[in-house]
Amino acid sequence: MQTYQAYLQQINSYIQDNRFTGAPFELYAPINYTMDMGGKRVRPILTLMACELFGGDLQKALPVATALEVFHNFTLVHDDIMDKAPIRRGQPTVHVKWNPDTAILAGDLMMIKAVELFGLLDEVTLKKCLPLFMKTAAQVCEGQQLDMIFEQQEMVTITDYLHMIELKTAVLLAASLKLGSYIGNGKEQDAQHLYEFGKHIGLAFQLQDDILDVYGNSIEFGKQAGGDIISNKKTFLLIRALELAEGNNLHELNQWIHKKQFNEEEKVLAVKTIYDAVNVRKLAEAQMTFHQQKAFEHLDQVNVQAAAKNAFTSFASYLQQRGS
Amino acid sequence: MQTYQAYLQQINSYIQDNRFTGAPFELYAPINYTMDMGGKRVRPILTLMACELFGGDLQKALPVATALEVFHNFTLVHDDIMDKAPIRRGQPTVHVKWNPDTAILAGDLMMIKAVELFGLLDEVTLKKCLPLFMKTAAQVCEGQQLDMIFEQQEMVTITDYLHMIELKTAVLLAASLKLGSYIGNGKEQDAQHLYEFGKHIGLAFQLQDDILDVYGNSIEFGKQAGGDIISNKKTFLLIRALELAEGNNLHELNQWIHKKQFNEEEKVLAVKTIYDAVNVRKLAEAQMTFHQQKAFEHLDQVNVQAAAKNAFTSFASYLQQRGS
Numbered sequence: 211m212q213t214y215q216a217y218l219q220q221i222n223s224y225i226q227d228n229r230f231t232g233a234p235f236e237l238y239a240p241i242n243y244t245m246d247m248g249g250k251r252v253r254p255i256l257t258l259m260a261c262e263l264f265g266g267d268l269q270k271a272l273p274v275a276t277a278l279e280v281f282h283n284f285t286l287v288h289d290d291i292m293d294k295a296p297i298r299r300g301q302p303t304v305h306v307k308w309n310p311d312t313a314i315l316a317g318d319l320m321m322i323k324a325v326e327l328f329g330l331l332d333e334v335t336l337k338k339c340l341p342l343f344m345k346t347a348a349q350v351c352e353g354q355q356l357d358m359i360f361e362q363q364e365m366v367t368i369t370d371y372l373h374m375i376e377l378k379t380a381v382l383l384a385a386s387l388k389l390g391s392y393i394g395n396g397k398e399q400d401a402q403h404l405y406e407f408g409k410h411i412g413l414a415f416q417l418q419d420d421i422l423d424v425y426g427n428s429i430e431f432g433k434q435a436g437g438d439i440i441s442n443k444k445t446f447l448l449i450r451a452l453e454l455a456e457g458n459n460l461h462e463l464n465q466w467i468h469k470k471q472f473n474e475e476e477k478v479l480a481v482k483t484i485y486d487a488v489n490v491r492k493l494a495e496a497q498m499t500f501h502q503q504k505a506f507e508h509l510d511q512v513n514v515q516a517a518a519k520n521a522f523t524s525f526a527s528y529l530q531q532r533g534s
Numbered sequence: 535m536q537t538y539q540a541y542l543q544q545i546n547s548y549i550q551d552n553r554f555t556g557a558p559f560e561l562y563a564p565i566n567y568t569m570d571m572g573g574k575r576v577r578p579i580l581t582l583m584a585c586e587l588f589g590g591d592l593q594k595a596l597p598v599a600t601a602l603e604v605f606h607n608f609t610l611v612h613d614d615i616m617d618k619a620p621i622r623r624g625q626p627t628v629h630v631k632w633n634p635d636t637a638i639l640a641g642d643l644m645m646i647k648a649v650e651l652f653g654l655l656d657e658v659t660l661k662k663c664l665p666l667f668m669k670t671a672a673q674v675c676e677g678q679q680l681d682m683i684f685e686q687q688e689m690v691t692i693t694d695y696l697h698m699i700e701l702k703t704a705v706l707l708a709a710s711l712k713l714g715s716y717i718g719n720g721k722e723q724d725a726q727h728l729y730e731f732g733k734h735i736g737l738a739f740q741l742q743d744d745i746l747d748v749y750g751n752s753i754e755f756g757k758q759a760g761g762d763i764i765s766n767k768k769t770f771l772l773i774r775a776l777e778l779a780e781g782n783n784l785h786e787l788n789q790w791i792h793k794k795q796f797n798e799e800e801k802v803l804a805v806k807t808i809y810d811a812v813n814v815r816k817l818a819e820a821q822m823t824f825h826q827q828k829a830f831e832h833l834d835q836v837n838v839q840a841a842a843k844n845a846f847t848s849f850a851s852y853l854q855q856r857g858s
Contacts, residue, residue, distance in 0.1 A: 232672070237679040288642060292635040311616040311682060314638060318612060318645065319675045325649050326668040333657040336664070344650040348556070351643045355561040358635060 211262055211521040214528065217255045224272045230323060240304045240316040244283045247299045252529065253278040253382060257390035260404055263518055266394025274339065274393060277327035278386050284320035285350055287313055292358065338392050346385035353378025366444045372413065380412030403508045410505035411526050417498040418530055420445035424482060425491060436478030442467050446497065447490045454488040535586060535845040538852065541579045548596045554647060564628045564640040568607045571623045576853065577602040577706060581714035583849065584728055587842055590718025598663065598717060601651035602710050608644035609674055611637055616682065662716050670709035677702025690768045696737065704736030727832045734829035735850050741822040742854055744769035748806060749815060760802030766791050770821065771814045778812040
C-alpha cells in the first residue's frame, strides 16, 4: 500500500491532466474553480486504497475515484446555495462568485461529468459499479433533504439524526470503498465489509465534528467555535441534551434556542454549561467509539493479510484527528 | 410500427408502474408531480420508434425511454427556477409549489434516477449508450447556460442562436433516436442518420416556435401571443430583424427593446410591423424548411424499407403542427 501523500498526488495529477474543458467558459470555469479548491480528497483516496487492497490496477480506478470527488463537490455547490453559505474552504462559494443560476447549472454539469467518468470503465465493471453509485447519489440527496426538514422540525430523535448523517455523509465514504473493491476485483463479501467500515467511520467522523464544534480548539478545527450552538443546529449533542435536560436546565435550553437576539459568546457558554450538566459530551463520545469499533470489526473481517489493512486503520485515525 | 397513441400508452404505463418511491416524501413527491404533468412524451416515443425500426425489443427500450423523459423534466424543473417561471403545463412549478431548495434537490434526484434507469441495460448496451447520454446531457446544460448568457448580451448572431437551440433542444431529440437505435441493434451509420434527422427536426421545431409566438393563433399555441416580443427574447426573428432593419425601423426597434414601461399590445404590434417590413417571417420559414429538408434527407438514408419510415414522417408533421 502507498502512503496517503502518494495517493493524493495521483488523484491531483489525474485531476490536473483531465481538466474540464468546454464552452461556454462561464459554465466550465466554476467546475475547475471548485476542483482546484483542494480538500483532502478523502473519497478518491478510499477508492484507490480499496482497489489496491485487492491487487487492482490503480489506473483503472482513477477515473471513478475522480468521479467521486466531482460528485462530492457537486453536492457542496448545491448545498451551499441552499445553506446560503458565502465561504467554502476559505474562498467565495460558486453562487457568490458567479450567481445562483450558474451554480445550479455548474452543479448539474458536475453530476453529469461524474457519471461520464464511470463510462470509462469496461462493460462488466460499469454494469456492476453504476447502480451502486446511483443508489448512493440518491441517498446523499435524501440525506440533504432530511437535514433541511430537521431544521424546520421542533423535535428530532437520535435515530432520525443518525439515519440522516448516514445518508448525507457516511454512505458516500462507504461506496467509495466498495467501488474501489469492485474495480480491484475484490469479492462481494469483502467489498461489503469495507462498505460497512467506511459507513461507520463516516458516522464516527460526523459525531466527532459535532463534539469538536463545542469542545474543540477553534484554530485547529478551522471553524467558528460553537457555530452549531449559535445556529441551533440539531447535532447529536443538542438532540440528546433536549432529551435529558429537566427542570431549569430544559427551560433555559429552550429559552436560548428561541431567543432571536443574543450575545453569541454568552449563548455558547450557557448552552455548553447545560451540555456539561447532562453529560452529553460523554454520550456522544460513546456513540462515536461504538461506530469506530463497528468499523474495525468489519475491517477485521475483510479477507486479506492483516498487514495490508494497516493503511485503513491509519487513514481512519488521520481523518478522526484532522476534522473535516 | 405502432401508432403514436400506442407508444404513448406504453410509456405512461411504464411510468405508472415504476413510480418513484422513497423517503423523505417531501423529496419524492415533486418528482412524481412533475412526471404526472404529462406532456407529449416526445423523447421516449422517439426512442421506442427507433428501437422498433430496427426490430428491437421495446421492453428493453422502455427504461431508457423513461429515463429521457425524467431527464427532460429535470431540466425543466431547474430551468423554471432560473427563469422564475410560475406555471408549467398549467400547474404551479415545483419551486413555487414547494420551494427553490426542494426544486434544486428534486431536480438533482431526477437526474440521478434517469441514470439509474440506464443501469438496467445489459452490459454491452449500457457501455454503448451511457457516454452518448452523458455527452448529450452536458450539451443541454451548455445550451441553457448560453441561453442565459444571450439574455444579457447586446448582440447575438444567427449562428450563435442556431448553435444554442441545437444544444438546448435539438440534441436531446437526436439522442433519443440514437439511443433507441442502439438498443434495437441498428447499425452505427443508420443510428447516426436518425440522430441527424432528430437534430434537424428539433431545430425546425424551435424555429416554428419562434414564428408561432408572433404569428400563431394564441389559443391553439397555448402561450401568450407575442410573449417573446414583450420579453425581448432573442429569437431568430428578433436577431434577424436587428441585422436587417435600417434607419427609422432600426431606431424604433431599439427604442422598444430598451423601453422599461410600455403597453404590451402596442409593443407587440409595433415590433410585428417592423418584422413585416424587413420580412423576417419569410426568412425564418426558409430556415425552418431548410432543416425539415435536411431531416428528411437523413431519414431517406436510413437503410430500412421505405414504408417503415412513414411513422417518422408523420410524427415529425404531428410535432410541427402542434407546437411545443
